[in-house]
Each structure stands twice: as structure tokens, then as C-alpha cells.
Amino acid sequence: MSQFVDECQLNVRGGDGGAGCVSFRREGPVAFGGPNGGDGGKGGDVWIVADHNVASLLAFRDHPHRRAANGVHGKGKDLHGRRGEDLVISVPEGTVISDMYSGELLAELLTNGDRWLAGAGGRGGRGNAKFLSNRRRAPAFAEQGEYGEQRWLKLEMRLMADVALVGFPNAGKSTLISVISAARPKIADYPFTTLVPNLGVVRLDERGGAGSEFVVADIPGLIEGASEGRGLGHQFLRHVERARVMCLLVDLAALDGTSPAEQERILLRELGEYRPELLDRPRLVVGTKADVTGTTDLVELGFRPDGEQRFV
Template identity: 50%
Template sequence: MFVDRVKIEVRAGRGGNGAVSFRREKYIPKGGPNGGDGGKGGDVIIEADEKVRTLVDLYNHPHQRAQNGESGQGSNKTGKSGKDLIIKVPLGTIVEDIDSSIILEDLTKNEQKITAVGGGQGGQGNFRFKSSIRRGPKFAQKGEPGEEKKLYLSLKIIADVGLVGYPNVGKSTLLSRISSAKPKIADYPFTTVNPNLGVVRVDETKSFIVADIPGLIEGAHQGIGLGDKFLKHIERTQIILHLIDGSTIKKEDPLHDFTVINKELSNFSEKLAQKFQIIAINKCDLSSAKENLNYLKEAFGEKGYKVYPISALTREGIDTLVYALSSLLDKLKLKEEEKVDQVLPEKEVVYKFTPRFIISKKENIYEVTGAEIERIVAMTDFNNEEATENFQKIIKKINLEKVLIKKGIQEGDQVKIKGMFFTFSNK
């Protein structure tokens, strides 16, 4: 099963809780706090792997969870951190945040990775809250929840050459002749229902990748036939190899198939229509194709294209075609390297100030948002009186109370932070 787009939900591990513990040693009747910190929650990492070809595993298992951190222990022992979850995806996978519609990463290189969601911090043990005033704190922090996101993973196959053409023109047979790929081959439309990749060896040091793109007929960009399902897979290619069945063309309109396919490419993406194209006329071992070859050479010559007559069945002209593709790829690579070597002007660096918190009023509720304050709320144990008192001290320290008063908050008004409601008191 070939799957090239999936929706997944990822959740990083929660941080472990800090420990509340005190020294209990012989001859030391009043030992101090020694509760250790909780371990960090595991991250969810998405990594490109050249050995992976499809997203089918994620299609079957869309909920991905990293390991939670372990709680701290006495004797200042820190809890074990949660294990990171590494999700392997094919090269060419685009990671998109569903809620914000932002592309987080385009994973085009082997072992390229992105941390999709970060694990929560471990809570601090009561040892951390010891001071000259608070000698024996009886509270610790809870572990911070891990981040959660809904993601789209979309695959766009990475290949040097995209092989296109009408059904049954011999694309799969050609791919099997020039590479070690073994696509299914039969004499009926839409034999190929998935893109096939093949590595073409030019010599001992040079090779390139060809992708056989199925389902291109008139109306494909609108979903007819196999539709536009696979058109996106040739967006990354540098060259389009257009294969035409030389035995079935109409002499009054020899470019009919070529024109129809190119129209579909253009309707799907203007960039596709602008890519370099090489024309190969297949089935030239048949007498009908040999008769039509002159018409095709003349018609394509007027359009500025050179025609490569081949027979995928007998391998006639295959080597010449492979060398032509390799040569053009080398030229395109040199042009890309020249672009990279050009010195670009330095970009102006803009520094953005991010406030510690933002206050907005909705009806009679003051909602406070911000990564720092939300983290503090999530890690505070409000069932513990000392932890609640410590939270109130932090609120005053970061000047949240003063800012609320300037915003007009009154005694008894409600304050909402990360889904929790507090009653404001200035006493």
C-alpha cells in the first residue's frame, strides 16, 4: 500500500514530578530536604530515512507518544529522562502544523530531522526550594506536560527524472530496462497504480534516480483517471522524460498525446510546464512506429525538441537516452552550483521582543497567556498549601499582579491561566 499523505497526532513525554523527601540518618534528628528533580519528558523527532519508502506505518498508527520522565527520588536522585521517540519518514516528507498551517520542515536529506514537539521539563524537588527562611519545604514541582501537535506529513518523491506519458506507452518496461526496479507490467490501462523509483547506473561513479509517475490522462489535474494524486511527485524532478508510443500516433496530429500531458502538467503547476523535457519515442521495433518516426521528428523539431527513438522491449536506443539524461543533469547541476556560489547581500537582522505574558479581558475574566506563566501554572501543585504560597510569590516577582491592577482588575474578579481560574485578591 502506497501512502503519501497522513494526519498524525504527536505528544511529547511529560516531565517527571519532583520529590518531597527529607534526610533520615542516624544521629541526625532534623535532616534537611533532599528530594530530587524529575526527569525530562522525551521529545518526538521526525527523521528522514532513505530506506523508508512510504508513510503507511503512520497511516496505521497515527497517534505517536514519547516516553514520560520518571519522578525524582530521595537523596537528591534525579528521575530518569523519558526516551525520545524517533519517527522515520521517507526523503521528501513535508511536515506541516495543522493548527497554524505552517510548514515546519521539508526533509529532503538522509538523517535530516526536526523536533516536532518537545518533552516537558522535570519538576524541581523540594531540595531546590530550601532557603534561609524556608528550611524545610514540604512541596515540589509537578512535571511539565509535553507539547502536543496535530501534523500533516506529505510525501513528494525526490527523483532526478520524472517519467511521464499516457497509460501503456511502456513507462514501466523502460524503467525496468534502465534500472533494477521491478514494476508490475501488463497490457491494460493503469497497470501502475503507485509511483515506482529506479536508480540508473551510468558508470561506476555516476547514477541518477527516475520516478515512473502513473495516471496521466486528459483531466488528470481534476481527478480523472488516477487523477492528480501523483502529479506532486514530479515537482522536485529536474527533468521530465516524456515517453510516447510511436506506434499509435495520428499523422494529422502527431503531438496530441504530448500536448495533452503537458497541459495537465501546466494546469497542476506552472513550474512543471517549465521543466526541461526530453522526448523518447517508444516501440520503435514495430513497423508502424518506424513509419511514424519521421512525422514525429519533424513535428518535435519545429518545437525545438530532439527526439530519441527507443524500444524498451529490445533495448534499442536505451544507452543513448541514458547518456543524454545524464549529460543534461550534469549541466543543470553546474548551473545550480553557480547560483549557490553567487554572493548574496546580507539580510538585515531584526530582533523581536517577546513579552513575558499577555493579558486580555473577555467579559469579566482576565486571561493571561505566555509560555513562562503557563509553565509555572502547569508545574504547581495547588493541592499543596506551601506550593500555592510559592506560586503567589512568583506572581508578584514577575509583576503580574501590578499589571493586572493597571488593567483595572478588581477584588473578586476571575483570572484565567492555562485553563485554570483564580480569584483575584489584593490582600
């Protein structure tokens, strides 16, 4: 079973507040002096935090329920209950949180340390000492603590990459990322070899030892209709949303005879129908498997450049 999980449901609940205490002072022969019941402690909060050490949402696939600790009940002698311990849930950078039922976007945790309050703890109940007044000298009651906030959430992980490799199945995306980075995805000569996204870091060495680097995402192969959800299209396409550059890979030796220009047209249409703004980002078109065709001339293969940068 795959260890990469990029979508899950999560039920969170803040801790319940502790109950207030009913208590009276004992002063010598007086069995019931003034009230001295303490307040209950507040329930713990549930926080969701982006952590760069977390790679997927696997931890929640089989265990979706998370609850913070309850507040401690108040005691006599004006002793207040201890606050419940907060629960911190770590998720990958780039996690999007929405309401599971309404679909409302609640939070985006983009960088390490970003945090969001997912479930507030309940308020602690007041002890009977808080109800003492001129008219009520011996209050024999206290408040119960409030319940913690509970909700069902949908978590989606969207890869944080500079460049997204987009293409049809078996177009050579995994081979390319394995050559330009240290990533080692599974590579085989059949479609849908890549079933989960892969990330690779490309380092550009410059004079003097200094250099720059950028992150490349190998997205599983798309098929026509991906923007409508075919072939798990939505699950794959969401990983290109934050990429700054689109790198379209066209197969120069496609077995079905689809021309490079037609492949590009279909890929651009799927990207545009999923998120129109993706078409406004810089993009490259990369021709793959030139060794099979024996040519690196895209025009010769029916490709018509329109001013964008393209290479094989």
C-alpha cells in the first residue's frame, strides 16, 4: 500500500472544560462557612501546524480522530482546575484545510511553522465561590464546563514546487527528473508507472562554489478529461497549482501517433479547464524520446513554435 497520502478526512475536537466545584469552608464549629469551590480548567485547543519534516498525510488515513485533553475539575479551598493540554497536529507544508461538509476554505498552511486553530477547547465551569452575592450567601451549585469545539475537516496536500513536469503517461517525466536531480522514482516502459508525485531538487553550480537550486515535481501522467476528474485527474492536477513554471513533456515517438502539437494542445486545455490562471504562468515544452525518432527538429515533427521557449 502506498505510503504517500495527499488527501484525508480529519475529525478534531477541543477538550471539554472542567466542572466548577461546590465546596464550603469549615471554620471550627461551623460546618458550612463561605463558599470556596474553585473553577474548572479550560479544555485544550487543537492546532494544526505545517512541518517541513512531514511528507504526507498518511498518519490520518486509518486514524482520523484527534482530541485535545479535557480541563481538570475545580476543587475546594479555591483550587482551580488545570488547563487541558493542547494537541498539536503536524501536517506537510502546502496543506489546504476546508470544511468537509460545506467545502469552505478554512486555512492554507504554506510554510514551516504556519499554524491554525482547528478546535477550541471548552471554557471551564465556575465554582460556587463565583456565585456569592449579598442576596446569595451560600450558593450550593456550580457550572459544568463547556464542550470543546468539534468538526470534520478535509485536508489536501499540494506540493510546493518551482517547476511542475506535466505530460501524458509514459512521456518520460520520471526519467527526466531522475537525470536532473537525485530523485529516484520508479521508471518502466509502460503507462502509469508513476502513481504518486515525486519531488527532486535541481542544483545549479556557479563559479566560486555558490549556486542556486529549485524544486521540480514529477506529476503522474494525465489523460484527456483529467480536468473533469478522469484518471484521478483532480488528485494529480492540484499538485501543479503552486508551481511557478509549467514544463510540458511531449512524446516525439508516441505509440498512438499523436503529434507533439496535439499533445501540447490537450495538456494546455486540461490545465486551463482545471485552473485558467495556470495558462498565464511561464512554460516550457520539452520533446522526449528523440533517440527513437532520430530527429530533434520539432517543426519537422509537425510542431509550430509560437514564441515560447522549447527544447528537446
